[in-house]
Amino acid sequence: MSQQGLGLSSRFRYLVGRARRIDVGSVLERAKETAHAHGKWTPAVVVDMLWQAGFNQVGFQDYVDYDFAILTRAERDTYMTHPVSNQISQRHDDPAYRHLFEDKVAFDRTFSAYLRREWMVVEQGGATELRSFTERQGTIVTKEPVGSAGTGVHRYHAADVTDWDDFHRGLLDRGEMLVEEVIAQHPDLAAVCPGTVNTTRVTAFFDGEQTHILAMAQKFGRGAVSDQMTFGGFYTMLDDDGHAVGPGYDSHAHVHEVHPDSGFRIADFQLPMIDEVKAFVDTVARVVPQIRYVGWDIVVTPDGPVLVEGNWGAGVYENKPSVTGIRTGHKPRYRAAIGF
Structure with a gap:
């Protein structure tokens, strides 16, 4: 650019x-x-x-x-901002391929090999299949095909369902078309918040040959189905080695030296399998090379990283000086990789 x-x-x-x-x-x-x-x-x-x-x-x-x-x-000039990020997305993410990231069903089909979990689509007449899937899993996550910031994501337990036809009909009526197996996260993530699958946001740019990791943020939930801020979640930035650079924070002036529920000190967090995470991002970034600037949501499991979703409108996660004491952001990395 x-x-x-x-x-x-x-x-x-x-x-x-x-x-x-x-x-x-x-x-x-x-x-x-x-x-x-x-x-x-x-x-x-x-x-x-x-x-x-x-x-x-x-x-x-x-x-x-x-x-x-x-x-x-x-x-200030070292900080990436949402308006600049949006311009990068508009320039480098081909509109003809954005639907593969916007529609969660299309995304699961495109990146199925990297989800590393079972999933299905709710269809008319599929109550029996839905019951079999849910009872086999015990707990499921359902998603509306289009949503952001954790909206349209729900969690259900098989033991709570008494009428499978009614449950199936309810999912269809509410548009909860995608059903997924719950991800079993790595013990190091569960130690911070076991009740929520805690995702790592890796913002990356694929230049056609090389994948550049621009920023990494670790999100933590509060026991809800999603770790997004709308569910009470917060995040901390990670350094290149996957270590937290300071306490957690959100956009509502909340600062978390420790996780409010587990008492885990956020600044002590180390993302496990960081080398595997970086290699994994490079792999998934090449699947749809027409979408070059992506915010990848990944979860590290005991067996390695798995993909949750990719956001072609990558958004911005940045350092907060008053919390970490670090007064610079990631914009120089964006400039070096993208060339603006």
């Missing part, structure tokens, strides 16, 4: 679009939150947030999450 690709024309389009959609009340709330957290004057924060959004492509929530209020100009 050339410098022009993320240059003035792109910034102008972003500024115009953002101005049309701006929620003044939301901006003020974020500014007040930031000013209170860092001892700043709210009007100055508002002006800075608007300037950063309009001229430096910094999302309002990015500004809050990555503590832009306390960073220097040089430090």
Whole structure:
């Protein structure tokens, strides 16, 4: 991607679009939150947030999450932001192939060899097959084909089902078409939160020859079916060796020195099988090479990494300076790999 690709024309389009959609009340709330957290004057924060959004492509929530209020100009420039990430996705992820990542059924079919678990699609007249699958598994996870941030994901136990025809009909009516075996995660992940399958987000770019790992984040749940923030989850960034760089945090001003349920110290976390994870990402990144920029969600099991999903709109996971003490982000790695 050339410098022009993320240059003035792109910034102008972003500024115009953002101005049309701006929620003044939301901006003020974020500014007040930031000013209170860092001892700043709210009007100055508002002006800075608007300037950063309009001229430096910094999302309002990015500004809050990555503590832009306390960073220097040089430090801010090291942070990847959602608007810039979205432009990379639009440029490098071929629209003709995006449906393979947007539709969870299509994704499972495309990446079936890398899921390493049983799955099925709920169909009319398939109550008997559904019952057999569910009773064999004991517990299942169902997914609506299109959803994000953990929406449309549910968990059911065979022992709780009394009418299989009604259960089958309910899944069809609610659009829960995809049924999967529950992943058995590695003991090192279960030690932090055994009730949720804790995924590792690996953001990567495939340049046609080499897969570049741009950032890694470890997500932790709170016992719910998903580890997303909408279910109370949080994350910590990992270094190149798979070790947590500090405590966990989320976008709601919650900081977790230890996991609230298990008491595990988040900064002590080490992702097991890190070399296998990197090799696995390189392998799956080559399956659909037309989708080059992806946020891969992976779970490490006792037998190695397995694939949960791939997000062609990769999103952004970044370091939070006030929590970790680290005042730089991952944008230089993105620039080196992608060339903008």
